Amino acid sequence: MIAGNKKQHKLFLQGLLILAFLLNLYLGSVSIPLVEILKVLSFQEPDNAIWGKIVLDFRLSKATTCVLGGAALSISGLQMQTLFRNPLAGPDVLGLSSGASLAVSLVLMSGATGFTLFLNPGPLGVAIAASIGSLVVMMAVLGISTKVKSSTSLLIVGLMIGAATSSIVSVLQFMSGADQQQAFLIWTFGSVGGLNWNEISILAILLLIGTLGAVLSIKSLNAWLLGDHYATNLGINLKSAKLRIILTTCLMTGAVTAFCGPIAFVGIAVPHITKLFLNTSEHKVLIPWVAIMGATLLLLCDIIAQLPGSAHVLPINAITALIGAPIVIWIILRGNKVIS
Amino acid sequence: MNQVLLKTKELSVGYSIKSGNKVLLENLELSLQAGELVCFMGPNGIGKSTFIRTIAGLHPPLKGETIISGNTPLEQSIAVVLTDKILPNQMRVYDLITFGRYPYLSWNIKLTATDKAAIDKAISLTGIDDMLDQKIGELSDGQLQLVMITRALAQECPILLLDEPTAHLDLNNRVEIMNLLRALAHQSNKAILIATHELDLVLQTADRIWLATRDKKILSGIPEDLVLDDSFDKIFQLKGFDLKTGKIKHHLHQLQKIKLEGEGSTYLWTKNALERCGYEVTESGSVIIKIKLDPTPTWIVNSHSYPTIESMIQALKIVVN
Numbered sequence: 323m324i325a326g327n328k329k330q331h332k333l334f335l336q337g338l339l340i341l342a343f344l345l346n347l348y349l350g351s352v353s354i355p356l357v358e359i360l361k362v363l364s365f366q367e368p369d370n371a372i373w374g375k376i377v378l379d380f381r382l383s384k385a386t387t388c389v390l391g392g393a394a395l396s397i398s399g400l401q402m403q404t405l406f407r408n409p410l411a412g413p414d415v416l417g418l419s420s421g422a423s424l425a426v427s428l429v430l431m432s433g434a435t436g437f438t439l440f441l442n443p444g445p446l447g448v449a450i451a452a453s454i455g456s457l458v459v460m461m462a463v464l465g466i467s468t469k470v471k472s473s474t475s476l477l478i479v480g481l482m483i484g485a486a487t488s489s490i491v492s493v494l495q496f497m498s499g500a501d502q503q504q505a506f507l508i509w510t511f512g513s514v515g516g517l518n519w520n521e522i523s524i525l526a527i528l529l530l531i532g533t534l535g536a537v538l539s540i541k542s543l544n545a546w547l548l549g550d551h552y553a554t555n556l557g558i559n560l561k562s563a564k565l566r567i568i569l570t571t572c573l574m575t576g577a578v579t580a581f582c583g584p585i586a587f588v589g590i591a592v593p594h595i596t597k598l599f600l601n602t603s604e605h606k607v608l609i610p611w612v613a614i615m616g617a618t619l620l621l622l623c624d625i626i627a628q629l630p631g632s633a634h635v636l637p638i639n640a641i642t643a644l645i646g647a648p649i650v651i652w653i654i655l656r657g658n659k660v661i662s
Numbered sequence: 663m664n665q666v667l668l669k670t671k672e673l674s675v676g677y678s679i680k681s682g683n684k685v686l687l688e689n690l691e692l693s694l695q696a697g698e699l700v701c702f703m704g705p706n707g708i709g710k711s712t713f714i715r716t717i718a719g720l721h722p723p724l725k726g727e728t729i730i731s732g733n734t735p736l737e738q739s740i741a742v743v744l745t746d747k748i749l750p751n752q753m754r755v756y757d758l759i760t761f762g763r764y765p766y767l768s769w770n771i772k773l774t775a776t777d778k779a780a781i782d783k784a785i786s787l788t789g790i791d792d793m794l795d796q797k798i799g800e801l802s803d804g805q806l807q808l809v810m811i812t813r814a815l816a817q818e819c820p821i822l823l824l825d826e827p828t829a830h831l832d833l834n835n836r837v838e839i840m841n842l843l844r845a846l847a848h849q850s851n852k853a854i855l856i857a858t859h860e861l862d863l864v865l866q867t868a869d870r871i872w873l874a875t876r877d878k879k880i881l882s883g884i885p886e887d888l889v890l891d892d893s894f895d896k897i898f899q900l901k902g903f904d905l906k907t908g909k910i911k912h913h914l915h916q917l918q919k920i921k922l923e924g925e926g927s928t929y930l931w932t933k934n935a936l937e938r939c940g941y942e943v944t945e946s947g948s949v950i951i952k953i954k955l956d957p958t959p960t961w962i963v964n965s966h967s968y969p970t971i972e973s974m975i976q977a978l979k980i981v982v983n
Contacts, residue, residue, distance in 0.1 A: 407749060538769050545764055547750040551720045556764040556817075557737030603750040604757060606771060 331599050332611070339614050342621035346385040349628050352376055380515070386522055387514045388624050389617040391582050392592070394529045394574035396616025397536050399589030400596075400608060401567045404543045406477055409653050412590035413575035416463060416476075417483035418456045419584040422576065423510065424487040425455025430506040431498035456576035459483055460568070511637030512583035514624055521581055528577040535570030536609055539563060543605040585620075586639055587646020592616040594653060619645070664695040665731070667821050667853040668717065668740075672726035675709055675716045683724050686712055688878045690726070694821065694855055699847040701864040702857040704874025705898060710857040711745065713874075714825050718742050730821070737765035741817035743810045743824040751799030755809050758798060759784065762816030784815035788842065804835035811839070815846070822846070822854045828863070836860060840867045861898075861905075865889065873897060915940040924953030932961070935971045941978075949978070 347359050354377065358368040362377040395413060402411040413419065429451040466479050495503055517525070536543075542563035545553035554560055578585065596608060596615045623641040674688040686709030694700060704710055715721035717728045719736050730739045741762070750758065762784065763777040773781075785791060788808050793801065801809065807827055814822055824843070828836040840860070844867045847854045855872075858864060864871060865885045873881040873888060875897055881888065888894060889905050904911050919942045922933055932953060933943050951974070952962040960967045961974040968974035 541764060541767065541769055541771050544771070545761060547753070548748045548761065549746045551715065551742070551744055551746050552748070552761075554720050555718060555737060555740070555742045556761060557735065558764070597752065601752060603753045 328600060335599070335611065335614055335618070339618045339621070342618050342625065343385055343389070346388065346621045346625055347377060347381045349625060350376070350381055383517055383519060383522055384515045384624065385621060387517050387525065387582065388620040390522070390525050390529050391514060391578045391585065392588060392616035392618070392620030393613035394525075394532060394578050394616075395585060395589040396592035396596075396612045396619075397533060397609060398571040398574045399591075400593040400605070400612045401536055401539070401543065401571050402589070403593055404546050404605070405564065405567050407546070407549070408477060409594065410590065410650065411477060412587075413571055414584065414586055414589060415480050415484075416571070416575075417459045417480040417487070418572055418575045419579050419586070420484035420487040421455040421457075421459030422452035422579040423455070423584055424491055425451040425453075425458075426509055427491045427494050427506050430509070431494045431502040452580035453576045456572055456579060459487075460572040460576075463568070509583045510639070512585045512639035512642070514582050514620065514638055515635070517581055525577050525581055528573055532570040532574035533609070533613070535566050535573075539567050539570075540605045540609065542567070544603075547603055583639065585642055587642045587650070588616060588620060588623075591646040591649040592619055594649060595619075664697055666693045667696050667731050668694040669729045669731075670717060670726065671729060673716070673723055673728060674725035675713045675721075676724050677712070678724070685724060685878060687874060687880060688725070690880055692872065692880060692882060694853040696820065696853050697847055697851045698853055698869045699844045699867065700853075700855045700870045700872055701868035702855055702872045702874070702880075703859070703861070703864060704880075705876070706859075708874045708876070710874060711825050713880075714742070714823050714855070714857055715744075718823050732820075735765070738817075739819055740821045740823060741814035741819040743807075743814050743822075743827055745825050745829070748798070748810075751797065753798050754794070755790070755796050755798065755801070756781075756794040758809060759794075759813045759816050762813040762818075765817060780818050781816045784812045787815055787846065788812045804831045804839075807831065807835075807839065811842070820852055822852055824854070824856045826857055826859070828858060828860055836863055840864075843867075844869075861894070865905075909934075912937045912940065914942045916942070918949050919944050919947040921945060921947030921950045922953070923950065924955075926955075928953055928955065928959050932971055935975060939975055951978075 344356070344359070347363075348354070348356055352373075354368075354370075354373045358370070358373050359377055359381075361368050362374050363382075368374045368377075398413040399411075402413060402416065403409055405411070462483065463476065463480060466476065470476055470479065495506070498506075542553065542558045542560075545556045545558045546563075548556075550560060553563075575589070592615050593608070593612055596612045597603065599615075600607060600611055602608065620638075620642075623638055623645065626641050627636040627638050629636075670690045670692045673690040673692075674685055675690070676686040676688075677684045690713075702710055702713070712721060716723050718740050719728070720742070730736065732739065759781055760771075760773060760777075763773060763780065764771065766777060767773070785794070788811055790805070790808050790812055793805060793809065798806065798809070811824070811827065814824075822843075827843070828839050831839070840856075840863050843854050843856060846852055847869070868885055871881075871883060871885050871888055873883075873893055875881060875893075881893055883893075894900065894905050902911050903909075914937070916939070920936055922929065922936070922943050924932065932951070936943050936951075949963070954960045954962060954967075958969070960969060961971065962968075963974060963977060966977065968977060
């Protein structure tokens, strides 16, 4: 009975992902029949050559970014929640997104502060800067993690780094011009569009490496549910497992943040929704399904972002927060029941 | 002489803090033998849990070392049941027990026939077959303790260390778990160490007792020796409990002495009741109480019969005063 239910749930999730993906391709400022979209996807010539270009270069790249970004953030969130034994842990809580934000703000607003880091910050420059920003925070958090033993302390350190970086960002904003402020503000809204296939393939490779690391950590992650002592007694090398989990998380979060902006709440919310749906704490099951769920959620958020009309697209971060915030409140209200 | 599975050499246990080391127990020379159930006792806060974690390799020693016999890796030599709170409330009991096989599994945690056999054997030993599909969060404290012991057994280690496995359990569960561990030590030839406060149970089940003293040592001996040389009284500073008789001391305030005639458990419990009410029971007692067992237990005082101990004692109060 339970097994049958789970199978139905899994089928439902798979169906939902495909549906969300197709709907995401279907929606847009130019209406293209679904049949034509399917034609493009199966490498056939559509009736209108422009349609092919729109679907491949705009919509498919955007939907693919949603899939990759959602999966990466969700796997990162799952790993963090297990590692810190804290249902409210997420990639953004560690301060990685803040580090990326600081780096991006330095790039976009540095002209006003008197020293110029990049003369002409292109999208790739922003991406590289954001990655370096997350990397710096990651090194700092890693360094501190050898000093503080408890995971809770590490979480607080992450929050403090976030607070410190956002105050520096505020100073930079105060000193910079309107144009630069706007460019930075738009980046913070988050965007899954506008990536070229080159950037998407970088994102895909980083996600692949990160997922591989997560899969290799399945045993450690499971054992961690029983706490440090039991995990050690079961033969888990805590230090190397911790390092691997933090590294893969930073890699995936850094990449997504660089290309799509600081997308909040996906990493924290998706693991909980997945656990609720599949009713399991087993990471062997959770990792693939959290990835699928994350991809679906970001696709749906992007669909909602396009709803108001054909010309305007809402910032994706507004939508993820709208869905994610109630889930976080629900987690707090449910207390210990949903910890794992 | 049994095989020694674990030995401590000049081991000192405690914590490193800023102002130096906080030593809890020092210079320990102890050995744990196969087939022996050792109960580790001592007052609260003396360092029992820290000691268990230290010899299990989960906490660094301040000095000295713990030597495990054989060449198997630590995770295949020592299994633990700790007081740590565990998280996976949604996890099935069976899945939690499979964690015991992790020391033998590679990254993809695929259970082989050997692993499944070990799990099934552990389950049959603790007899928790009916709980396997339940969620961890739905279990009572006693059930969870049995599950954690099963998980440790599935790890198939020659040494088993348990920290307060019977805390918060009712008498029935406590006895069940202690008997189970004792049987395991004797039948599977495991070395089992239990940190516990259950003095009464320990005295009746332990093969050996390790007693942590207030001067940071651990005394080792069989229960009876430690009782008779007053070690327990010194360490626990027992108040009103006579360990040598295994009973609470009663203040015998009644003037009358009683001679009790009878046998078996009825005799013992009648004596218990009389002493609890302050009467001294002795051969030279002036009031004679006879216990007649046939057809039903009857207590006879001054040729009056009483059907219960309660009614007999009520009458006694009137007779002797």
